[in-house]
Amino acid sequence: MLKRNLWKILLTLALIAWGASQLVPYQDVPFVDYARTHATAKQADFAKLLDEAAGRRKNLQAASEFVALKQIGKERRLDLSQYFPDIRLESTLTNIEKRNDILLTELLRRSKARLQLGLDLNGGVAFTLEATERPADKDDKDARQQKLAKAIDIISTRINAFGVAEPVIRQVGDNRIEVQLPGVNTKDNPDIVNQVKAPARLDFRIVHPTLTPGAGVETPVGYEILTLDYEGRRGETGVEEVFVKRIPEMTGESMANAFARPDMYGKPEVVLEFTKEGKARFAQVTRQIAEEGRQSGRLGRLAIVLDGKLYSAPTVREEIDSPSAQITGGNMTDREAINLANVLNNPLDVELQIKTQYEVGKTLGDGAIASGKRATYIGVGLVAAFMIAYYTFAGFIAVASVTLNVFIVLAVLASLGATLSMPGIAGIVLTVGMAVDxxxxxxxxxxxxxxxxxxxxxxxxxxxxxxxxxxxxxxxxxxxxxxxxxxxxxxxxxxxxxxxxxxxxxxxxxxxxxxxxxxxxxxxxxxxxxxxxxxLFGSPGIxxxxxxxxxxxxxxxxxxxxxxxxxxRGHKIYGVDFAGGDVTSLTFKQKIDTEKLQAAADAAKLGEVMTTYQTEIGGGQDILNVQTESGRGEEAVAALQKAFPNAGLDVVGKNNIGPSIGKxxxxxxxxxxxxxxxxxxxxxxxxxxxxxxxxxxxxxxxxxxxxxxxxxxxxxxxxxxxxxxxxxxxxxxxxxxxxxxxxxxxxxxxxxxxxxxxxxxxxxxxxxxxxxxxxxxxxxxxxxxxxxxxxxxxxxxxxxxxxxxxxxxxxxxxxxxxxxxxxxxxxxxxxxxxxxxxxxxxxxxxxxxx
Structure with missing residues (x-):
């Protein structure tokens, strides 16, 4: 018996051990606490750094201890990885600032629960982007809306590449996009907004063959000064200024695909694959640069510029008849290369400006979450009780098996970086009911x-x-x-x-x-x-x-x-997720639990209503957002003001929102x-x-x-x-x-x-x-x-x-x-x-x- 089942026992135990490793930590650990307890070298020195970082946050010199540690490392050229020898960084990465960024990001990731909760259970961060209106778009509203719809699709693709699960991305008003990200904190991830909204305009421009910026050197007509960051062999960084043509020789439209990979020295680079026409144009441009270089006696250079930033300016010795080119940068990390390739593959043709950034509270109130958990426990308990009562000992084995089933599902979801929302929990409970089949x-x-x-x-x-x-x-x-x-x-x-x-x-x-x-x-x-x-159920003989x-x-x-x-009923069958609606922003003197707000809205029979609190990052008054079906915002506000007369609810803004479930x-x-x-x-x-x-x-x-x-x-x-x-x-x-x-x-x-x-x-x-x-x-x-x-x-x-x-x-x-x-x-x-x-x-x- 044991011999026959030995492989099954070992496989089951191995799976349980793997699942436990994927689900640990079960809940978020404060970043400071995690970093303090996991520093394995020079612990006393690192504890002093954490105290200093806490002081900077308290004195408003930094948004968080995470950002403060970055500041300290940059100011003192201090490599923080010395306190964490167990976390191995790239051996070829010698830039201290980049090493610290990677280390702190990894510590932050490890401090988070492996299975993150969604916006409804734990809140997150949100920001609003506004499209800059071009003169050509003023009279063509349809074209503007098409560009905004395309921007929403591109932002969705970019966010999916970051591994953020179940984001909310929708149009607000005529020219704004709202993005809500569960489990993300912009204090500790300050670059995510910029990466999401980057237009990704890629230009290939010619560097002036003879002149370089300096004292008394005027900028040639048609050129501008761009700065190139570089990193030396010993990790030292520096900058080089060059004159670059304003008008590009070719643009990102010549590119078919982009991907990140290590170069022959192990450093990250981004490979640009050209279209057929792009390849021909690239050969023509490099041939021109090479010929001009031979005539002047100095090697010509081709600048690769993304959104106005000079990434590299390699020399060109001869015509390059290649289906691809490379973007390299001495201080570019693997993650930056991947993000850059992602942005290049999803370029925006509309410029977006950040209007607001704010933390958004959980959409379900504490009471609603408690009732959802209670329903979960009761549902699972009823299934387990029925199976044990009906099949006795065999039913107990079935319950143990189904419990392991749920454990495996959660572990795999955690390993994939999934976000667990209340509907997701409900789906798992219902899956338990089917799993007994x-x-x-x-x-x-x-x-x-x-x-x-x-x-x-x-x-x-x-x-x-x-x-x-x-x-x-x-x-x-x-x-x-x-x-x-x-x-x-x-x-x-x-x-x-x-x-x-x-x-x-x-x-x-x-x-x-x-x-x-x-x-x-x-x-x-x-x-x-x-x-x-x-x-209880025999053969019915029907x-x-x-x-x-x-x-x-x-x-x-x-x-x-x-x-x-x-x-x-027509379009009335669609809720706000499908049809869009209104969002009314209210200030308040007394904060009310969202469950009570929801109960008041339900009592007024206002249809679908969702209330969330938001706090603008960097200060400002807390805001209550009331999301309703189109045209019912005023009714909702009136009902809430009547239900909570002492709360001091005052309207400060109203916007139309597009559907989060697009066509x-x-x-x-x-x-x-x-x-x-x-x-x-x-x-x-x-x-x-x-x-x-x-x-x-x-x-x-x-x-x-x-x-x-x-x-x-x-x-x-x-x-x-x-x-x-x-x-x-x-x-x-x-x-x-x-x-x-x-x-x-x-x-x-x-x-x-x-x-x-x-x-x-x-x-x-x-x-x-x-x-x-x-x-x-x-x-x-x-x-x-x-x-x-x-x-x-x-x-x-x-x-x-x-x-x-x-x-x-x-x-x-x-x-x-x-x-x-x-x-x-x-x-x-x-x-x-x-x-x-x-x-x-x-x-x-x-x-x-x-």
């Missing part, structure tokens, strides 16, 4: 084997072997959906796909390896001598095919009503759903046959349309997290359908004399208990979120409650009847196209062999 499949299969008179050992092996194919098929179809979300989705769609993909693999690992190992060891050791299980037509017609009538409801994300979400449905049909048709694929697609479309219709008819509005909720329903629906189809395929093999109608009814009856049990456990988790969670959590859980019911209904009364009608009720028609269930090479690993 694999265990219920195995336990119900074992129940069937025990009823046939098999021993517990034989039932254990047979149950796992027969459930194996079903579990793999169900998870692989869901993997198709999540994979397409990652490939074609953006923003929340892609993030949701990543989370589901992680959950699929962790569920298969815990159900097929960990749970099997624990059951195997419990049975063979004698700890589990019999499998005690309740039996003619499912007979009732299929009536159920099909009734459900599609309901779907039609929902679709009509969507058409009647591109909406289109990508729709495309992901459409491609998922096509992919599912192709996979099911390949693994089973085309009739199954048609049934799966029709039932999935039915579930999505019915759920969306009921959601709209209930008067709710679509928000950003709802995109993920709908995608989750697609995965849940197909998972349930595959279980039914797999049993039909099995019955066709084991019952050669039954009619197709009998086969479908028998197969559906045998999986009926499993479908009800799985739906019940998931329903319990969603119900706890619905009852105890507020705001968007309530909407998410409501959607999933509807999706659970429709998914269970469709797998029984939609998918199977569609399969039956496709084959015209003829078993021979099925057998003419039916594939035999394949044996996976890694199937049957539960066999008892020492």
């Amino acid at each position: 694999a265990h219920i499949l195995i336990f119900e299969r074992m129940r069937e084997e025990l009823k046939l008179g098999k021993t517990l050992v034989a039932a254990f092996h047979a149950g796992h072997d027969k459930a194996f194919t079903t579990i793999v098929d169900a998870n692989l179809t869901t993997l198709i959906t999540s994979g397409l979300m990652i490939a074609f989705g953006t923003g929340p769609v892609r993030g949701f796909g990543v989370t589901i993909t992680i959950g699929i693999f962790s569920t298969m690992f815990t159900a097929l390896i960990v749970s099997q190992m624990l059951l195997d060891m419990s049975i063979y050791s004698g700890l589990m001598k019999r499998m005690r299980m309740l039996s 003619d499912f095919v007979k009732f299929g037509r009536a159920a099909f017609i009734a459900s599609w009538i309901l779907v039609a009503v929902g679709v009509i409801g969507i058409g009647v 591109e994300i909406q289109w990508n979400a729709l495309m992901s759903i459409g491609l998922s449905i096509i992919g599912i049909m192709v996979y099911v048709a390949f693994r089973f046959e085309i009739g199954y694929g048609i049934g799966a697609v029709v039932s999935t479309i039915h579930d999505v349309l019915m759920t969306v219709g009921i959601f709209v008819l209930s008067g709710r509005e679509f928000s950003a997290p709802m995109v993920g909720a709908i995608l989750l329903i697609v995965g849940y629906s197909i998972n349930d359908t595959i279980v039914v189809f797999d049993r039909i395929r099995e019955e066709l093999k084991t019952n050669p004399n039954g009619t197709l109608k009998d086969i479908i009814n028998i197969a559906t009856s045998k999986v009926f208990a499993r479908s009800i049990l799985t739906s019940l456990t998931t329903f319990l988790a969603a119900l706890a979120l619905f009852v105890f969670g507020g705001g968007v959590i309530n909407d998410l859980s409501f959607t999933f409650l509807v999706g659970i019911v429709t998914g269970t209904f469709s797998s029984i009364f939609i998918a199977s009847p569609i399969f039956y009608w496709w084959h015209k009720g003829d078993r021979k028609h099925v057998e003419a196209h039916h594939d035999i269930a394949p044996k996976y090479e890694w199937q049957g690993t539960s066999k008892a062999s020492e």
